Structure formats: C-alpha cells, structure tokens
Amino acid sequence: MKTKIAASLILAAGLLAAGNLSAALSSQQKLEVEKVVEEYLMAHPEVVIKAIHLWQQQQKRLEERMQKEAISELRKEVAADPRPAWGNPEGGTTVIEFSDYNCPYCKQSFPRLKQLVDEDGDIRVVMKELPVLGRGSVYAAKAALAAMKQGKYAAFHEALMNLDGRATPESVDQVARELGLDLARLKRDMQSSEVAEALERDRVWAERLGIEGTPAFIIGDRLLPGAVGLETMKRMVEAARGQPAR
Numbered sequence: 001m002k003t004k005i006a007a008s009l010i011l012a013a014g015l016l017a018a019g020n021l022s023a024a025l026s027s028q029q030k031l032e033v034e035k036v037v038e039e040y041l042m043a044h045p046e047v048v049i050k051a052i053h054l055w056q057q058q059q060k061r062l063e064e065r066m067q068k069e070a071i072s073e074l075r076k077e078v079a080a081d082p083r084p085a086w087g088n089p090e091g092g093t094t095v096i097e098f099s100d101y102n103c104p105y106c107k108q109s110f111p112r113l114k115q116l117v118d119e120d121g122d123i124r125v126v127m128k129e130l131p132v133l134g135r136g137s138v139y140a141a142k143a144a145l146a147a148m149k150q151g152k153y154a155a156f157h158e159a160l161m162n163l164d165g166r167a168t169p170e171s172v173d174q175v176a177r178e179l180g181l182d183l184a185r186l187k188r189d190m191q192s193s194e195v196a197e198a199l200e201r202d203r204v205w206a207e208r209l210g211i212e213g214t215p216a217f218i219i220g221d222r223l224l225p226g227a228v229g230l231e232t233m234k235r236m237v238e239a240a241r242g243q244p245a246r
Contacts, residue, residue, distance in 0.1 A: 070208040071221055078126045084145060086154035087117040091124035093237055096218040098206055101140035101160045101167040102133040103214040105227040110161040112230040116237070123237065127157065128202040130214050138199075139190075140167035143176065145198050146189035150181050 078096060082089075095113070099106045117123045129145060131137035140160055147156040159175045160167055176183050189195065209216075209223060217224045219233070220240025228236075 068221060070205070071218055071223060074205055074209070074218065075221075082124060082126045084129075084148050084153045084157070085124055085126045086157055087123050087125045088121060089124060091122045093120075093122055093219075093240055094124050094126055095233075095237070096126045096128060098128045098130040098202070098211055098214055098216040100129075100131050100133050100137045100214040101144070101163070102131075102137045106215040107161055109215050109217075109227045110158075112228070113233065114158070116230060116233050120237065128205060129199055130202055130206050130211070130216075131199070132214060136166055136168040136172075139169045140172050141199060142190040142195050143172050143186060145195045146186050146192070147176070147179075147181060149189050150185065152179055152181055155179055156181070 074096065075094070078094060082094065087095075097106075097113070113125065117125060127144075129141035131141040144153060144156055144160065147153050156175065156179060159179060160172065163171060163175065165171065173183060176186055206216075209218075211223070211225065213225070215225075215227065217228055217233075217236075219236035222236060222239075224232070224236065
C-alpha cells in the first residue's frame, strides 16, 4: 500500500514539474501538494528506495531486451556480409569479435580463439574493428580493413595479434611489407570511404550493444565482454549450435 501511495505522490510531483497538473491548480494548492509529497517521502524513505530498486530492475530488463534485439540484427547483417573474417569461410557457427590491435586482452584471447577454430573446423570468426586505444590502433584497424582488398586480411590480422609491442604506423607498415602487401595501395585503400564507413558502422554497433571495451565476443545470442577462456568459448559455441536459426 505504501508503495502505491508513494507512486501516486511521486506521479503528482512529476506532473507538477511537467506542468500537466500545475495548470489545473492554484499556487496555494501546488504548494500543499508538494508539501504532502515531501512529508510522506521523508517519513517513509524505504518506499523511495524500493521504488528506485524497481526502476533499476525495469531499466536492466529494457537494456537486456534492446541488447538481444541488437545482437539478432547484427547476426543477420554478418550472415549476409561476413567480412572481414577468418577461420572457415563456410563455417556453420559464427563468432563475432570486437577488437583493438593494441588491446592486451585481445592478444591474450587470440591464441585461444585460434585453437578453438583450428580444432573445431566449422567456425567463422567475423571481426568488428573497435580501435579505442589511440592513433596506432586506428591506423592498424584501417590497414587490416584495407588488407582485405589484397586478399590478406586473415594473415594480416594474425600477424598484428602476434606483434611484439604496440601497433604503430611504423610497425604496421613493417608487417604489411613482410606479408608481401602492396604498401602504396594499402595506404590508398586505408583512406577510402569504404574503410571509414566500416569503422563507423562497427563503432555504432558497439554503442548499440553497450560495449565499452575490448575484446567483446558474440556467440549465439550472448555477448561476452572481456578476455574469454577456451573452455568458455567451447561451451558457448555448443550452446549456440543448439539454438534455432534467427
């Protein structure tokens, strides 16, 4: 009962603030309503705490629903256009990773994911570039996307993940040379609108999904933030395979 009374009082206060109720009340009546609301809430602070807790639960459920909807939409997008990707291009299970080439946890997770991909044989990994760690990260992400045009994305991605030290324009260029990429062409492609649009699209997806750092993995309909162990990846892949197609 207290919660219902409090809700009514809070609603009245909200309507006053919004002007919906204030237009129908005199100045004296508005002051009286505000005083009643204040006195009740001061006498029963536990009701306010409960109302806040319920609101937080509702917000959490809303965020979870929105995240699931975003995951479903992203899975449909990568099913139609999985680039850039590595692993089995015809793999029946898709793992989506948001990554930064200067993220130590991304580098830590890479050999685990590669082992899973090599052992399983039916996994396609779709990369979403999320360069959040500075200029070198942005340069590396652009170079990786541009490397697709020369058919070297997977090799370039692996080389950057195994790179000692930070990814910088100089170290990224050196990796490109070692892999036999046409560096002049790579640099031109890095400045293309296609690469810029891909980076922006990945940033927007990260925002919609509530991803604030790297790595972050989507396996099936679940988002797993942070470095993920091999056994966890295996369990998630098996769970994803048991889900109906969407």
